[in-house]
Amino acid sequence: MAASILKTAGHRQTLIFSQNLKLTHLARCGRIDQAIKLFESMPARNAVSWNCMISAFAKNGRVTEARRLFDRMPSKNLISWNTMIAGYSHNDCLLESSQLFDEMPTRDSFSLTLMISCYSRNGELERARDLFNSLPALRSQVCYNAMIAGYAKNGRFEDAVALLNEMPASSRNSVSWNSVLAGYTQSGEMARGLKFFEEMKEKDAVSWNLMVDGFLQAGNFESAWIFFKKTPCPNIASWVTMLNGFSKNGNMDEARGLFDEMPERNLVAWNAMISGYVQSLQIEEAHKLFCEMPERNSVTWTTMINGYVRVRKLEKARELLDAMPFENVAAQTAMLTGYVRSMRMDEAEGLFAKISARDDICWNAMISGYAHSGRMDKAVELFKRMPRKNMFLLNTMIAGHAQQGEMHEAFEIFNRMKVRNTVSWNSIISGLSQNGFFFDTLQHFVLMRKEGRKPDWCTFACGLTSCAHLPSLQMGKQLHLLLLEIGLSNDLFAGNALINMYARCGRISSARKVFDEMASVDLITWNSLIAGYAINGFGRKAISVFREMEGKGFMPDEITFVGVLSACSHGGLVEEGLKYFDSMSRVHGVKPVAEHYACMVDLLGRTGRVVESYKLVRDMPLEASAGVWGALLGACRLHGNTDIASFAAAKLFEIEPRRASNYVMLSNVHADSGRWEKVGRVRAAMNDMGMQKQPGCSWVDVRRRRIGSFVSDDCFIGENG
DNA sequence: ATAGGGTTAG
Numbered sequence: 001m002a003a004s005i006l007k008t009a010g011h012r013q014t015l016i017f018s019q020n021l022k023l024t025h026l027a028r029c030g031r032i033d034q035a036i037k038l039f040e041s042m043p044a045r046n047a048v049s050w051n052c053m054i055s056a057f058a059k060n061g062r063v064t065e066a067r068r069l070f071d072r073m074p075s076k077n078l079i080s081w082n083t084m085i086a087g088y089s090h091n092d093c094l095l096e097s098s099q100l101f102d103e104m105p106t107r108d109s110f111s112l113t114l115m116i117s118c119y120s121r122n123g124e125l126e127r128a129r130d131l132f133n134s135l136p137a138l139r140s141q142v143c144y145n146a147m148i149a150g151y152a153k154n155g156r157f158e159d160a161v162a163l164l165n166e167m168p169a170s171s172r173n174s175v176s177w178n179s180v181l182a183g184y185t186q187s188g189e190m191a192r193g194l195k196f197f198e199e200m201k202e203k204d205a206v207s208w209n210l211m212v213d214g215f216l217q218a219g220n221f222e223s224a225w226i227f228f229k230k231t232p233c234p235n236i237a238s239w240v241t242m243l244n245g246f247s248k249n250g251n252m253d254e255a256r257g258l259f260d261e262m263p264e265r266n267l268v269a270w271n272a273m274i275s276g277y278v279q280s281l282q283i284e285e286a287h288k289l290f291c292e293m294p295e296r297n298s299v300t301w302t303t304m305i306n307g308y309v310r311v312r313k314l315e316k317a318r319e320l321l322d323a324m325p326f327e328n329v330a331a332q333t334a335m336l337t338g339y340v341r342s343m344r345m346d347e348a349e350g351l352f353a354k355i356s357a358r359d360d361i362c363w364n365a366m367i368s369g370y371a372h373s374g375r376m377d378k379a380v381e382l383f384k385r386m387p388r389k390n391m392f393l394l395n396t397m398i399a400g401h402a403q404q405g406e407m408h409e410a411f412e413i414f415n416r417m418k419v420r421n422t423v424s425w426n427s428i429i430s431g432l433s434q435n436g437f438f439f440d441t442l443q444h445f446v447l448m449r450k451e452g453r454k455p456d457w458c459t460f461a462c463g464l465t466s467c468a469h470l471p472s473l474q475m476g477k478q479l480h481l482l483l484l485e486i487g488l489s490n491d492l493f494a495g496n497a498l499i500n501m502y503a504r505c506g507r508i509s510s511a512r513k514v515f516d517e518m519a520s521v522d523l524i525t526w527n528s529l530i531a532g533y534a535i536n537g538f539g540r541k542a543i544s545v546f547r548e549m550e551g552k553g554f555m556p557d558e559i560t561f562v563g564v565l566s567a568c569s570h571g572g573l574v575e576e577g578l579k580y581f582d583s584m585s586r587v588h589g590v591k592p593v594a595e596h597y598a599c600m601v602d603l604l605g606r607t608g609r610v611v612e613s614y615k616l617v618r619d620m621p622l623e624a625s626a627g628v629w630g631a632l633l634g635a636c637r638l639h640g641n642t643d644i645a646s647f648a649a650a651k652l653f654e655i656e657p658r659r660a661s662n663y664v665m666l667s668n669v670h671a672d673s674g675r676w677e678k679v680g681r682v683r684a685a686m687n688d689m690g691m692q693k694q695p696g697c698s699w700v701d702v703r704r705r706r707i708g709s710f711v712s713d714d715c716f717i718g719e720n721g
Numbered sequence: 722a723t724a725g726g727g728t729t730a731g
Contacts, residue, residue: 020722027723051723082724113725145726152727178727185728209728240729271730278731302731330731 012044020048027056030298031326032357047075051083058087061359067096082110089118109140116143120150125159141171145179152183157192174204181207185214205235212238216245236264240272247276252285271299278307298328305331309338329355333362340369345378364393371400376409395423402431420451426458438466442475455482457491464497468504476501490519496528503532523554530563539571556588558596565599569606577603594625601628605635614644626655630662637669645669660686 019042026035035056042049050073057066070076070084081104088097097118101111112135119128132139132147144167151160160180167176177200184193193214200207208231215224228234228242239262246255259265259273270293277286290296290304301324308317321335332355339348352358352366363386370379379400383393394413401410414420414428425448433441445463448455455463460483467476480498488494495518502511511532518525526549533542546564550556556564561584568577581600584590597620604613613635617624629652636645649666656662663686670678 017722024722048723053723055723077723079724084724086724108724110725117725140725142726147726149726173726175727180727182727204727206728213728235728237729244729266729268730273730275730297730299731304731306731334731 016042016044016046016049020046020052023049023052023056027052027059029326030060030328032056032060032062033327047073047077047080051077051080054080054087055083058083058090060357061091062357063087063091063093078104078106078108078111081105082108082114085111085114085118089114089121092122094118094122094124107135107138109138109143112138113140113143113146116146116150120146120153123154125150125154125156141167141173141176144171145173145175148176149179149182152180153186155183155187157183157189174202174207177202178204178206178210181210185210186217188214188218190214190218190220205231205233205238208232208234209238209241212245213241216241216248221245221249236262236266236269240269243269243276244272247272247279250280252276252280252282267293267295267297267300271297271303274300274307275303278303278310281311283307283311283313298326298331301328302331302334305338306334309334309341312342314338314342314344327356329357329359329362333359333365336362336365336369340365340372343369343373345369345373345375360388360390360392364390364396367393368396368400371396371403374400374404376400376404376406391417391419391421391424395421395427398424399427399431402427403434405435407431407435407437420453422453422456422459425451425453426456426462429459430462433462433466436469438469441466442472445479454486457488457494460488460491460494461497464494464501468497468501471501471505473502473505473507476505489517492518492520492522492525495521496524499525499528499532503528503535506536508532508536508538523557523560526554527557527559527563530560530567534563534567534570537570539567539569539573542567542571543573543576556584556590558590558593561588561590561592562595562599565596565603569599569603572607574603574607574609594622594628597624598627598631601631601635605631605638608639610635610639610641610644624651626652626659629655630665633662633665633669637665637672640669640673642669642673642675 019038023035023038026032026038035053039045039049039053050069054066054069054073057063057069066084066087070080073080081100085097085100085104088094088100098115101107101115104111112131115131116128119125119131128147128150132143144163148160148163148167151157151163157180160183164172164176164180181193181196181200184190184196193211197203197207197211208227211227212224212231215221215227224242224245228238231238239258243255243258246252246258255273255276259269262269270289274286274289277283277289286304286307290300293300301320305317305320308314308320317335317338321331324331332351336348336351336355339345339351348366348369352362355362363382367379367382367386370376370382379397383389383397386393394417398410398413401407401413410428410431414424417424425444429441429444429448432438432444441462445455445459448459460479463479464476467473467479476498479501483489483494483498495514498514499511502508502514511529515521515525515529526545530542530545530549533539533545542563546556546560546567549560561580564580565577568574568580577600581592581596584596585592597616600616601613604610604616610632613632617628617632620628629648632648633645633652636642636648645666649662649669652662663682667679667682670676670682
């Protein structure tokens, strides 16, 4: 009897032990749902089972559920407390982990080390050191190493080295040395890293790997290769580091050579090789390895799915996702991102509904997908349902609302944010500028500086575009100075915006100067300069710049020809204009769009060829836009052709019934030819529709019902720099 | 078997 009870108890212990092993394995692979299922089905559990499950939740970002388990757990041991602290630490919950540390009944060296790395990860080095100092009895070798690593990772090399020398020599090991070295190599300090490496008393494979990776990050491929070849006992990480270096340089044959030569391979090595092929878009090669490899984990599946998404084979990606033997958020999110990028929001929604363990990245992908495709109603709905809002998403929502012209909603989120980064400001600023609130764009540029946020190329592009539209040369010049001061003068996008600003403010020579000083140029740069010469009336100069551009091997696009044709129009170069209009599609393969027709109508109309331009509009193969009819109306006004004018005006009013300037133009045509009764009728029609001259409106003015005068008072330079 | 420090894959 007693023997059989003992036997049963022994069996029970064996079962718990083996199920705990399985639980650990599932937690490590991120197969959280299977872990939950197993945990719930276990006939008996011990503290290890609970601890495992707490850790499993926390490592998969589900820290709230981990805590619920911790609170429900029947008898907690020291490891339970440490596990929960580690869980908070992994999820950047600094407050919660330090609270738990204060509450726990007893602490050991694990607890101390956990807190030190938690503080260090959050840059709170003084708090880490205070704790380290206050508990000398708990300072283990590992604890010293954690503190050293904390200093080194935060760039405090002197403190790291000082503590390294201070620690008892007997417990100083290769990890201690490597902790300092990693600080150097991972922050690109290779000169100091090399010096430290040479002075190191003890080196192991990790030290050499750090050097190789450091050189690779710094783009010093030769040194990386030399150090790799000289590594005395390379481990798998050494090979994978070097292999990755080849992949990143697009050198897949070399990478494969290393992979084939490797003395042993693990999952990480296989995954690295697959990732290399995926990055170089060799999806077939990647898939071949995927089929050959002995085992796969969530990283393997995610990499492959991502690969198919990159080459736009969404069906293949989905096949893989459905074939996965377990669920994983990262893999699901890779697929979701594929749908979102292809604007297949219905499929994205279907997949999203199926994902049980949604993380931040997953929510972000879905909501930003809706925001980018202009479906703000859907975005808002999901946004409200999201448990934890993050800054990325707040910024996305601001940008989404702004792009839809919903500045009120955008500001509602923006104003409530406690912390804003450059992207938050850029979202608001570009929204203001895209919606034509140019004064407010500049005002918020100033506010951003006052809050201590550094503008980037995007902020400058919006600011300069606003200066171009106002136009305000004075503000534009100030932005230019600030741009130089901040060190963005070599930025391509900022340079393009500067050219546009100077050109539209009538300073074409300054625009040219910016162009000549630019480190590199693209098609937009050339287009900006050509259009700049055109709008300033230098038609021939614009055309010579166009020839210069062709000589440099740039292929003109639609925008280029708008510049060229308007240059001909502004310069009265009718024959050249007709020649370019003809050659743009025939020679350069650029199909004319409505804007080009508007230029041609303008060109012909200016020189009195009104009937000819009317015929051009009548025969054009695409729908004439308001711009085209407007140009025709303008031409009629110059040459007094009231019949065509009336026709053009009628078409114009069909497209833009509420635009006051159209009525003004038509009434001017009638006034020019002395038909006063018709002038009166147009004016009456305007009044009937409740139109008046458009106010120079401003978003802030509309909200505050007052006129701001910040332009003359505020200065971009000063206060902050 | 569950908690801590330095290198490699999504």
